[in-house]
Amino acid sequence: MLNTTFRLALLVALSFVPSLALAQSATPGSSLKKDILYRSEEGLDDYAKKQCRLDVHYPNTKGFATVVWFHGGGLTGGDKAIPQYMRDQGYAVVSANYRHNPQVNAPVYIEDAAAAVAWTFENIESFGGDPEKIFVSGHSAGGYLTSMVTLDKRWLAAHKIDADRIAGAIPHSGHTITHFTVRKERGIDRLKVVVDDLAPLNHVRKDAPPLLLTTGDRNMEMTGRYEENAYLWRMFKEAGHPDCKLRELEGFNHGNMVQPAALLMKTFVEAHSSGK
Template sequence: MIQRLVILLILLVGYSVNSQTTTYSLKENLAYYENGFEQDDAYIKERCKLDIYYPTNQNGFATIVWFHGGGLTSGNKEIPESLKNKGLAVVAVNYRLYPKVKAPAYIEDAAAAVSWVYRNIERYGGDASLIFVSGHSAGGYLASMVGLDKSWLEHFDMDADKIAGLIPFSGHTITHFTVREERGIKGTQAIVDYLAPLYHVRPDAPPMLLITGDRDLELLGRYEETAYFHRMMQLSGHSQVQLFELEGYDHGGMAFPAFPLLVKEINRVKKALKEK
């Protein structure tokens, strides 16, 4: 289902959550590599941390694992303001960056963070069956890779199919441009290899909501590659994949109108799971 949306429609549909009586807490800089993993690696100690923002007087809430953007070369973890006070937990993740590391270190970190959430979210009152993975740009790429290529989470004894939903915001579906840069490949040469979400199209993946900015305002080919990925997922037999193009919004600006769609998708999946 492909839809072109304007901001008024987005903001009016399915975003409000009554959280007037809900209180929240924030825990910061928790290490997600546990049990002394790579304890002598100073860069892991520095970067591989997460923050968790969660309801303190609710139980069984859903959780969003959020990966920041920045082209795999910059950026820092943050709890998006648009996801606060929605009756949800938000886990914001830092990961190692190029050029200090190269692929697949970024994906390894993303998988380690997601597995940490699965092992620990119930301690904070969350439901481990309601963990959604999302992020913007490079963060959207990481969300897709962790959810589609099952090998990354298998390394941490986790099953990617336990993810309740994947909601990448304007993330590469071909091999990421920074990974191509590492190999000396120009940005206009599209590559689809094992480091591309497109390479791992499968019918049994978690539900997916794909969101991009306006095709005429987005980064080079970003809408088109996402539309192709959407079509290939459909042809593979995946029955729960949607694509939204946010008309009038560029790559950086598309996140704001995308957040209501993320919350709406979480509520849709929660309802569907209850009806099973």
């Protein structure tokens, strides 16, 4: 848990973030490309063509790191967006949409997320980014997708990409058990815990990329969200993973923990980009 001193420092820092980000976004130091189709294979229906798109916000420099960002919404809704406080932070943001339930069922969400990450590996260099500095992150459902694409190597392997090329994963308040929407698709009660091949917990491995797990306050979060992330962290420790950290943001709930978590993510991205 974050101690009180760190919590106060974090709150003070956050009070400056919105104005700083707004000022920086008005400068000519970055560019934005919108609605790029990241799946181009034959046979895509109209819904896939609508949803399988991404935006790229990137610095007008060379060799920058990139965060592939997945929105939350329970795998049933939401829309790609790049939060103002994540812009002009020294890294690019690739914000990707994906198809939702009930139009599709699992594992289509994960397949779309993997396709967006693969697109980034294949194309970010043309924007000036370094393909060896690609991070994956997202909030809630997006955190779940982050973990699945990073830990279960089969999804990126379908695009001939080794998931271990990911420089780091930062799932914010994501499920580590099988997602509640996937359980609902199968007629399983939301309070029944399932850990199967669609659960990040089922893919703990010593050689996974570096991980930063963040959640809101355990007493203010969604049911069990801190505890399941704590269990994932413990299993990585038991597996001998050298670089998995867990940060509980005391005083923040599931919805408002993203902005302070983004400060931790920035530090994580900088630390894991410096030697690459």
